[in-house]
Amino acid sequence: MSDRLLVLVRHGQSEWNLKNLFTGWKDPDLTEQGIAEAKDAGRKLKAQGLSFDVAFTSDLTRAQHTLKLMLEQIGQTGLPTTKNLALNERDYGDLSGLNKDDARKKWGEDQVLVWRRSYDVPPPGGESLKDTLARTLPYYVQEILPGVLRGQRTLIAAHGNSLRALIMVLEKLTPEQILKRELATGAPVVYRLNADSTVASKVDLAG
Numbered sequence: 580m581s582d583r584l585l586v587l588v589r590h591g592q593s594e595w596n597l598k599n600l601f602t603g604w605k606d607p608d609l610t611e612q613g614i615a616e617a618k619d620a621g622r623k624l625k626a627q628g629l630s631f632d633v634a635f636t637s638d639l640t641r642a643q644h645t646l647k648l649m650l651e652q653i654g655q656t657g658l659p660t661t662k663n664l665a666l667n668e669r670d671y672g673d674l675s676g677l678n679k680d681d682a683r684k685k686w687g688e689d690q691v692l693v694w695r696r697s698y699d700v701p702p703p704g705g706e707s708l709k710d711t712l713a714r715t716l717p718y719y720v721q722e723i724l725p726g727v728l729r730g731q732r733t734l735i736a737a738h739g740n741s742l743r744a745l746i747m748v749l750e751k752l753t754p755e756q757i758l759k760r761e762l763a764t765g766a767p768v769v770y771r772l773n774a775d776s777t778v779a780s781k782v783d784l785a786g
């Protein structure tokens with residue numbers, strides 16, 4: 580029986596995570612802590628005895644750098660890798676580059692929470708989680724899932740909200756349930772899928 584392995588990893592801490600700035604499609608690199616988190620994620624995958632046939636990442640440096648560091652730890656630096664902006668972070672629009680605490684002071688706690696965690700309310704000029712799902716899901720279904728179902732062990736390094744969108748589908752979460760789902764930086768989530776693409780098992784390697 581083939582493994583149908585799919586591992587999702589949010590990038591390590593970025594410079595803008597550290598500064599508490601809305602990031603979205605802006606392109607800061609990892610901090611020292613983010614580099615350590617990415618290496619640690621690779622070590623955790625190796626400790627589980629996992630290796631991969633293909634990798635996918637976004638068009639953004641912090642996810643690509645995280646993938647590179649993980650692959651170095653696993654000893655798979657030459658792994659075939661596809662980069663695509665379908666896996667990019669949710670576009671934060673006009674909020675990009677603003678400090679999250681300053682935004683709360685300006686627009687209020689509740690409004691900022693709606694922009695960050697509601698399912699279908701986009702931030703001004705940006706994408707809601709629903710909008711993010713509308714580009715991430717077709718890419719997953721067309722470009723990633725067929726390989727997983729053929730037994731290609733697959734690693735994805737991407738972003739909090741592009742991965743939350745995929746997790747919503749994989750775990751069949753409602754818009755209410757996905758609101759409360761947070762993804763820690765550098766914490767691999769290891770899925771094994773059934774032949775019908777539903778989740779057979781999930782192991783969260785956070786902590």
Ligand SMILES: O=C(O)[C@H](O)COP(=O)(O)O
Nearest residue numbers: 600601602603668695739
């Ligand atoms: O793009 C960002 O600012 C973060 O990476 C994710 O932001 P969030 O925690 O507000 O979803």
